[in-house]
Amino acid sequence: MKWSDKKIVYFFTGTYPYGTIETFIENEIIYLSNVFDKVIIVPTTSTKQRRKLPSNVIVDDGLSEMFRKKNRKLKNFFTFSTLKALLYDWKYLHSIAAIRRINSFGSDAKQAYNWLKKNEVNNALVYTYWLNGKTHGALNYKLKLQKNIKVISRAHGYDLYNYRHNPSFWPYRQKTLQLIDRLYVISLDGKKYLELNYKTKNNIVVSRLGVVDKGTLGETSKDNILRILSIANFNKVKRIPLLYENLLKYAIDNPNARFQWIHFGSGDGMEDLKKKIESNNIDNLHVDLKGRVSNKFIYDYLSKEPIDVFINVSESEGLPVSIMEVQSFGKFVIATNVGGSKEMIFKGLGYLLDKNFSYKDFKQAIDYFNSNLFMIQKKAPQIRGKCLQAYDGSKNFNMFANDILNLLDE
Template sequence: MKNLLLKTDANMKARKVILFTRRFPYFKTEAFLEAEINILAEAFDEVVIFPSEISEEVRPILANVKVEKEFSKHFQNKKKRILQTIFSSFFWDTLWKYKSKINSADSFKHIFQFSSSVIAYKTYFKNYEFSESDLLYTYWFTEATKAFIDLKKTKKFKLVSRAHRYDIYEGLPSTPAFWPFRKDVLEKIDKLYSISENGKNYMETKYKVYNKIKVSKLGVFDKGKTAPQNVENEISFVSVSRIDPMKRVQLIADSIVNFAKLNPEKKITWIHFGDGKERENIKNSIPVLSNLKAQLNGAIQNTQIYKYYEENPVSIFINLSSSEGIPVSIMEAQSFGIPVIATDVGGSGEIVQNETGKLLSANPSVSDVNLAINQILSENLSRQEIKKFWNLNFNAQTNYENFVNDLKSEVFLDEK
């Protein structure tokens, strides 16, 4: 890999990245880390992962990536954590500091859970031997980041974090009303990497901290394929997300049903990849139409989605979420040259532009979605141009190489 292997320079110190995740490499979540982890591992001598939750299901990782399981046992000991939190001055100080924001049971619960997680990290890692050349990387800009900001008072290490959606935007139906200590953490962290310009602008505007946040977009790898196009009078839609109210999968279903009713001469297919409690209810809401085939699959591996794109025609990818960072699912679709319809929330406007699809308002109607479908079908967007846009903006190889090089040039500047 170009410009990455600074570790081969005999004059450079050994470098280690200590990565804090929720579940990765366990379960199926944090799938976007699968693209990033190998480039991190290639660029640094060692990567150590501390997930807060583990399972029997583990994804393959490179030889120099080590997974520490003991912390998860500590973190998942809920009874002990409750007692530690109740008798902790940190919790009561936090409660007092944010007493004006406590207007419901949910806001109290949020402070309690936040404090409990911070205490869990600080308790476990206060005796951990960090090296001055270690880079601590919290994959989410939440409790772990606050904990290591506090530990930086007595320990020497570099600290960076990523910020996505849930850990950026406040006060949305799908996000906390507020994040405690945000301005303090922003001022003291070595660097925060937002996955979108929108997220960076949001935090800088809200907290007036301008010198700590950089944009580092996520990405997916090129599979070297373009999704086949439909034959005449056949239209196929794909959507990919978990099924919960924020993702508005029911609105996707209603829109496609409406489109099918208005176009009885067309053979229409809708495939959804992703699971959730409302999957059966959405299935049952779809009427039997002679020209519509709808299939709601459960959660599957990304590799199966790629295989579907390689082997099946896809006319349009649809995402109608009420809140987003920048959806990796859209990056995946664009990497196969598939046009996209999406709502203008979070950073979605940075990936869905005129040459790649149609950007709807944050709260579109069924008729708005249908208008966008007809526009895309009539414009016959170039799949090569869509793929070109993806390659310039969301290619994992480029984005993660740039990210790693930035870690070395910015975070380790004092070592050169």
Template sequence: MKKKENSIVLLFTSYYPYGDIAESFLDPEIPYLSATFEKVILIPLLYSNSVERVGKLPENVEIDDSLLKEQASLNKDIINKISLISNAITSIDFYREIVNQPKMFLNISTIKTSIGFFGRAVSIKKWVERYIEYQKIDLSKTVFYTYWLSLATSGISMAKQKKPTMKIVARAHSGDLYSESNYLLHRPEVLKYLNRLYLISEHGKRYILAKYPSFENLFKVSRLGTKDRGFLSSPSSDNIFRIVSCSSIIPVKRIDLLIQSLELLGKTKSSQKYEWTHIGYGPLQLELEDIANKTLPENITHKFIGYMPNEEIFSYYKNNCTDVFINVSALEGIPVSIMEAQSCGIPVIATKVGGTPEIVSNDVGLLLSKNPSPKEIMEALSKMMENPDKMIMKRKKSRDNWENHYNSRTNFEIFSHDLKKI
């Protein structure tokens, strides 16, 4: 693909390319942006627990930490906090929010959140205006790309109010899209200034289209994807049924529900041996480890591996047998963890939430209800375990589903080419 001359993508992230989790699912996208544009500049907003850079970046991909440092300084002293409040209460967007959502004044916490949000958004707006001036940015050849439909998108859209030739695109995933789970600010005002909003699922597109039908031409589905690692995971051959889950250990992922299901499974089929491995970490880890230690029967061994870099996750799948991957989350876009498992030919059990039904079906595993009981999950695991011939077919179809819909080579090449045309 021929690069667009003197073209730049300014990619605004939360943490990437720093930190433990570091939005590592951005890794396979970066090479395609790099191959399409002359320069890609990564602009993170938040400090991570770790400041180690993740992975090796292409030569034409740079990191600009100036916004990150500026945002971090806003919490340091009373003068900066006063500045944040001043930014918010002098912003017309803040008052538009009040008009659109007058109920926000019934909740002190929501008021504080709104002031903090608009205060930071205005600070990002000012940073963008300075950046354009100091870097002599050619707006006709620059795309402002926010990986999340969030704070950065709002700040950049405010800058566009004075510089209408700016080209702004954003992705929307799950927590930044579904308002049932979060109080989402600055909608639909921010949509007025976007050139395109990319949804990672058809479900996401239908959802936002129902809320904002006048912006129909703005919305486009652009699926995420993962790399082909060149191997297939092996099923167990020693009469132990091996279950893997991979997620942050936070309430919405409902790992406690999974533990209840495994307890029931172990007690119901007490002659069968199981291994359950959870990859990922979070604030509930110690609590849930303690619950698992106390409640899971002896025929279920379990381990919480904690954080694993992306490469190590695939190494795990390559060097360890895995019979089924399971996700019982209450909210999802389309989980990258499921794409990763399917790329290795692992069948998947998952809840019917968000865009998950677009990647999980009874062909590639089993789709649970949105709010399954421990018994429903237990029965799904039993069904998978008791049909080895069907499992062989599910493994093949799981890999085929990934190849046809979630291969990063195809999806990110299409996405980068689409950005190039904006």
């Protein structure tokens, strides 16, 4: 293959660099900009709030304008490509929801295809941060127009595990896995899932995300208050109300102990939970819902404020960056055994809960932490060391950036 002298990557995101989500890209973009001559970010959604970027990173809002067009999904439905997609995934067509899912996927693919065609993308790398319709659109563009491009993607959780969806499938998944130049999954569990369910091992590589080493251990409580931290947006998968219900029961069962629960994250259901907390007001459990904040704010909080234990009760995960973040400050983690979480709970340095844990299981986890508090605090440097060995962002993102750069020479 003959490539242009300049190494260019077209980076398709959801909202980044706009808004406040997809925060994990903030670290990765630095390493991409270091190895590529130019990084062109193509977000699906654009807003007024935009984060700072390296000088050789530019943003093209053309795709987001396409996605804002009215009736784009309706127009896509009455096309040959939609009929073709319905025939390809016919075995999943048990409901109207399945047809809508295929059409939505196809519409997203078409917009990505049209954007690439309009911009005459060639002699470059196309990288979709999520394994979705835009990935399929890029592959169609490459094959139909015989373009000299490489198409890669990351796969995390929602874009990887079929059971995260109803109906539980991803359109064209088998074909996408066969055609993609390389797929980077963020956990070993994700790699095994794809290989088992799609009988393919082609070009699937584990490339973990990572965190920035702040070079310090976090503070712990010294006033006999057990401080519990959680970080997640409010949605059904994260089960934040379930965490509160179990913390409330534990506080009621231990009236002579004092607890503080700090939560970062917002979304649908947060206001309802606030009302429930107000109605259940008890003296020995103080709840502090801080809402959505920047990554920098969380890092500053972890470095300065006392935190004793971190809890994640998600019913599904990819590889939670929040766990990496707290472990990099030496914090003990209690997490449900879902997705890649089990890969992050180091032996003797964390606690795994069953996905469908009971209050008895939850109580046992907190009791274990309390009864081993002195030992766990002594092991904080070990937790931090293990975390950075596996999830050091400077190492992981640099390896990833150089690996995808080398794809251009293969």
